[in-house]
Amino acid sequence: MSTTTLTAPTGTTVTRTRERAVPASIPTRRIVGVELRKMFNTRSGFWLMASIGIAALLATIATLVFAPNDELTQEAFSAAIGFPMAVILPMVAILSVSSEWSQRSGLTTFTLVPRRGRVITAKLIATVLVAVVSMLVAGAIGALGNIVGSSIAGVDTVWDLTFQDFALIVLANVLGMLAGFMLGVVLRNSSAAIVGYFVISGLLPTLFMVLSDAQQWFRDLWPWIDFNYAQGALFEGSPSAAEWAHLGVTGLIWLVIPMALGLRFLLRSEIK
C-alpha cells in the first residue's frame, strides 16, 4: 500500500513551554522509605509482616505449654521462634522483588525511578532492615516468654544466649532472606521464586546428604557446596575458620554469582 506522509507546518504550533526548573534527583533514602511501605501496604504483604509477630507469639506459647520445665531456657524459645522466621522472612524478600513483575506494578515503579539499580538497591536495604528488626522483635518476645515461662514453672530464668549467639542467628536469617531476594531477582515471578526457595532450602540439602552418604568423594566436598549446611554452623555458637570459609564459598556460589547474573538481566530486560 502507498504511504502518505505529510509534514506538520511548524508555524501552526503554539510554543508556550512552561518555565520550570529541573527537579532535584530522588534521594535514595526516599526510595528505601517507599519500598518499605510497599512491603506492608498490600493485603498479602500486611499479613506476611503480621505473621512474623503472630508466629513468634505462637511459638513462644507452644514452648511455654509443651517444653519440660528444665528446658525452659532462652535458647529453647529462640529455637522455637527461629523456625517460622526462617520460612517467612525469605518470602517477604521474594515478594518485594517478584511482585513488581507478577503484579506488573513494575510498570509504574520503573517509570517513577527509571534507574532500576536504584530501586533494587532500595529493596535490598529495606529487606535487610526488615530482617534485623523482626529478629529483634522475635528476640524480645522470646525473652519475655523465657521470663514468664520460668516464673510460671517456678524455676530460675536461664539466659543461655550470648550476644554473639544472637548476632549469628540474625546473620543466618539475613542470609536466608538474601537467598529469597536473589530468587526474586533471578526468576522475577512470585510462584516460581517461592517454589525455588523450597527447592534450594529443602530439597537440595536432602539430595546433598544422600549423595554424601553414597559417595565418599562427595563427603569432603559437601560443606563447600551446600549453603544450608554451611549456615547450620551459625546456629551452633562460634563457627571455626573453616566453617566461615565454607560459608564464604557457598555464599559466593548460591548468593553472589546468581544475584550478579540475575541483576544483569533484570537491568536490561523489557518490563511489560
Place this chain on the structure above:
Amino acid sequence: MITIDSLTRTYGAFTAVDDISFTAEPGRVTGFLGPNGAGKSTTMRVLVGLTDPTAGGATILGRRFADLPNPGREVGVLLDASAQHAGRTGREILVIAQRTMGLPASSVDAMLERVSLTPEEAGRRVRNYSLGMRQRLGIATALIGDPEVLILDEPANGLDPAGIRWMRDLLREFADQGGTVLLSSHLLHEIEVIADDIVVIGNGRIVAQGTKQELLAAGGTLARSDDPAGLAEVMTIAGLRPTVGADRAVLVEAELATVGRLAFEAGIPLTELRAADGAGLEEMFLALTAETQRDHIDHIDRIDGTEGAAA
C-alpha cells in the same frame, strides 16, 4: 516536547517498530493512531525506558527518560491502568507515587478529587476496581507530579461516555496550558475529536502524519467497484499509486476524470466515484485494520476446513 528519532525495535526476526521518527509539540495533543499490534505500545515503552531500542532513540524535554532526575515531576505516564498490585488500595498506589516524587501529602486527596474517586472508592483494593476506575487512578498517578508532558496508552479504554468526555476536556486543558500530550488509540474517532496532530502507525511503520486538518483534507479520489484489485492494477500500470481500502474501495491521488477514464478503458464498472474528502484517513486506517482482520478470518477458515475434513 517529545522527539522520537529513527526508532527501531526488533524481537528476533520480527520488527515491532521500524525506523519511526516524529515529534509531539508542546501546547498540542498528538494522537498516535494504529490498529492493535501496530507498535504503539512498544514505541511508548521505549519512550519511557521500559524497553531498550534496537536502534535510534527518543528524548523527552531534550533528555533521555532515564536521565530525568525525578521523572514523575516532568512526565506523567499511563501505559496500562491494570498494571497495579491487585492487593493495594487506590489511595496507597497514589501515596507511593506522591512519596516517590517528594510531594506534600495533601496532593493525594486533591488528586483523588480531581479524578472523581470518592474516599470510599480510594480505600478499596484495586482488585475490585472497574477498568474505568483504574484508568482514573492511572490518570491521577500521571498527573500528581504536575508534569509538563503526558504519555498515555489507550487512556479511554473502559471509560463510559461521560468519562471519555471528561478525559478529553482534561487533556485539552493540559495542552492549552502549554503541556505536551501524546496519547495512543486504535479508534480513529477517538483521535479525531481530541488530537491536533495525528501520527498513524501500521505494521511498525509510520504511514501518515500531520495536523488533523491536513490529514482529513488530504484529497484524492475514492472509487468503488466489484473488482478493486483489477482497478488498482490498471491504476498502477498507468503510473498511479493506489491503495485498496476496505469495502472494495480504491484510493488514489488522481483527478476524478482520470480514474473514470481508466476504469472505462479497462471495462471495470464503478459503483462509486467521488473526491475522497478526508475519507483518505479513514480508508487508510480501515485498510490497515483489515490486514490484521483478514489474518484472523483465514485462521477461522482453516479451523473450519480441518473440522470438515474430520467429519
